[in-house]
Amino acid sequence: xxxxxxxxxxxxxxxxxxxxxxxxxxxxxxxxxxxxxxxxxxxxxxxxxxxxxxxxxxxxxxxxxxxxxxxxxxxxxxxxxxxxxxxxxxxxxxxxxxxxxxxxxxxxxxxxxxxxxxxxxxxxxxxxxxxxxxxxxxxxxxxxxxxxxxxxxxxxxxxxxxxxxxxxxxxxxxxxxxxxxxxxxxxxxxxxxxxxxxxxxxxxxxxxxxxxxxxxxxxxxx
Numbered sequence: 089x090x091x092x093x094x095x096x097x098x099x100x101x102x103x104x105x106x107x108x109x110x111x112x113x114x115x116x117x118x119x120x121x122x123x124x125x126x127x128x129x130x131x132x133x134x135x136x137x138x139x140x141x142x143x144x145x146x147x148x149x150x151x152x153x154x155x156x157x158x159x160x161x162x163x164x165x166x167x168x169x170x171x172x173x174x175x176x177x178x179x180x181x182x183x184x185x186x187x188x189x190x191x192x193x194x195x196x197x198x199x200x201x202x203x204x205x206x207x208x209x210x211x212x213x214x215x216x217x218x219x220x221x222x223x224x225x226x227x228x229x230x231x232x233x234x235x236x237x238x239x240x241x242x243x244x245x246x247x248x249x250x251x252x253x254x255x256x257x258x259x260x261x262x263x264x265x266x267x268x269x270x271x272x273x274x275x276x277x278x279x280x281x282x283x284x285x286x287x288x289x290x291x292x293x294x295x296x297x298x299x300x301x302x303x304x305x306x307x308x309x310x
């Protein structure tokens with residue numbers, strides 16, 4: 089028995105999103121596609137062959153929320169991280185200039201080509217020197233930085249999961265980012281607004297500590 093899904097009146101964004109979802113997805117069992125219709129402003133999807141396929145189509149609109157959460161969570165985290173990273177860049181620059189450090193010799197890449205991994209290598213050298221010069225332990229700073237950078241990499245590079253399992257997470261205002269290899273999920277990280285807010289606070293706190301290290305290194309230039 090075929091199923092008809094009635095979505096009522098939707099705003100244009102949701103109409104286009106649902107239409108694209110119906111066009112893109114077919115039944116995983118029989119490969120049949122449903123029919124998308126708008127009559128008198130009412131959106132329906134007809135000729136849905138089974139309940140499993142109906143769930144796929146019904147969950148299509150929920151992926152809009154997933155994408156919105158992804159933009160919000162990524163934006164808040166990465167925007168705050170940018171300030172922290174700018175201080176790291178400045179500290180590295182000052183250190184390398186003062187001690188005549190050849191960046192390419194240290195990390196195997198030119199300064200214009202270094203990424204976050206190479207920055208970590210260079211910054212650890214700066215931190216070690218800071219600890220030796222001030223007798224201030226850098227263990228906590230280094231640990232927090234590694235944790236933040238690892239999460240930063242998840243948000244910056246991992247895919248947003250839109251599977252049925254992830255769609256169910258949105259009921260609790262959560263979404264899942266996944267790392268894939270050969271089409272298999274090898275790692276995941278689940279986020280909600282509370283988790284992101286905690287990380288933002290950690291980044292802001294670490295940035296405050298970074299400013300003190302930056303001040304220490306700017307004294308080298310005087």
